[in-house]
Amino acid sequence: MECYLDNSATTKCFEEVKDIVINAMTKDYANPSSMHIKGVEAEKYLKQSKEIIASTLKVNEKELFFTSGGTESNNLAIIGSAMANIRTGKHLITTIIEHPSVINTMKYLEEQGFRVTYLPVDEAGIVSLEELDKAICDDTILVSIMYVNNEIGSVQPIDKIAQMIKEKNPNTLFHVDAIQGFGKYKIYPKRLNIDLLSASGHKINGPKGVGFCYISEKVKIKPIAFGGGQQKGMRSGTENVPGIAGIGMAVLKTYENFEEKIDNLYRLKSYFVEEISKLEGVYLNGKTGLDSAPHIVSASFLHVRSEVLLHALESKEIYVSAGSACASNKPTVSPTLKAIGVEKELLDSTIRFSFSFETTKEELSYCLDALKEILPKLRIYKRH
DSSP: OOEEOBTTTOOOOOHHHHHHHHHHHHTSOSOTTOSSHHHHHHHHHHHHHHHHHHHHHTOOGGGEEEESSHHHHHHHHHHHHHHHTTTTOOEEEEETTOOHHHHHHHHHHHHTTOEEEEEOBOTTSOBOHHHHHHHOOTTEEEEEEESBOTTTOBBOOHHHHHHHHHHHOTTOEEEEEOTTTBTTBOOOHHHHTOSEEEEEGGGTTSOSSOEEEEEOTTOOOOOSSOSSOTGGGTSOSOOOHHHHHHHHHHHHHHTTTHHHHHHHHHHHHHHHHHHHTTSTTEEEESOOSTTBOTTEEEEEETTOOHHHHHHHHHTTTEEOBSSOSSSOSSOOOOHHHHHTTOOGGGTTSEEEEEOOTTOOHHHHHHHHHHHHHHHHHHHTTOOO
């Protein structure tokens, strides 16, 4: 049995996504900026996807910009808004457990003269609201906090964070990296006081290489790429029509029968958490109930290196991740695990299991049985 449990790294495309991508690549393949009928046919895909996403988020279509994925969306939101508001202030706030596309962007801005505050989190990976309140000041122009942590599945209290930001400094912009949260939660930026939001196609059963950035029409922002002026000059370059068609379809299919899908994910997670907790020397990281993301389980295995366990599971066609797969294919010590206080001997012994709407209980049982067989064998060779 093949058991793919690395869905936070990427998901399998829905069949409907595959079909519309192929159509856009082989039938309606023209440049959407072309004035002839073939160009008009290609442009219809862009309009259709915008309509779907805008309806899902309950925002205006003109506030959506397609990008090459989550990393570009985060860069556009953070760098673009920071540079546009530099005369107002040069202070930025984020957390120490953000994705590298946020952390490294913040480091870049520090080199440009901005001041960045990195907020701590508790042992569950939740940001300290008290520390956030202390950090916001008159020259704070942007706060960037992820919706769902990609390694341990912690869910930030976005509504409380937004309320605190706007009460403390109404001029401060709030950016949410929703790359792991979009498709797992109903997110309405305007209701939540979110000014900028990032999402990615391949996390929601869409294509790789495409994402979008929601930018409120009230936000002052500058583009970070320049060219032919596509997408109102905010993101120049010929649009990736197949990818954009695919992400639109992925959003549509993801949010069909949504509550039923999420309830099933939580049932699967509850079963997996309960059973894996029975294994000797296994420690779960972060929250694991309904107050955590429905699709992520982080577990540390005493006396077993994550890379060794990953490949042992791979030999049984079980595919997981040693932490996040987004930074690199080389395992490193996770800043997130360090931030939540995981013991030193467990830092390089952690595996992330992540589910999709297509994950089955049978697959999870197969994985659990494999762990029961593998772990005692691997611990024979434990380091002393």
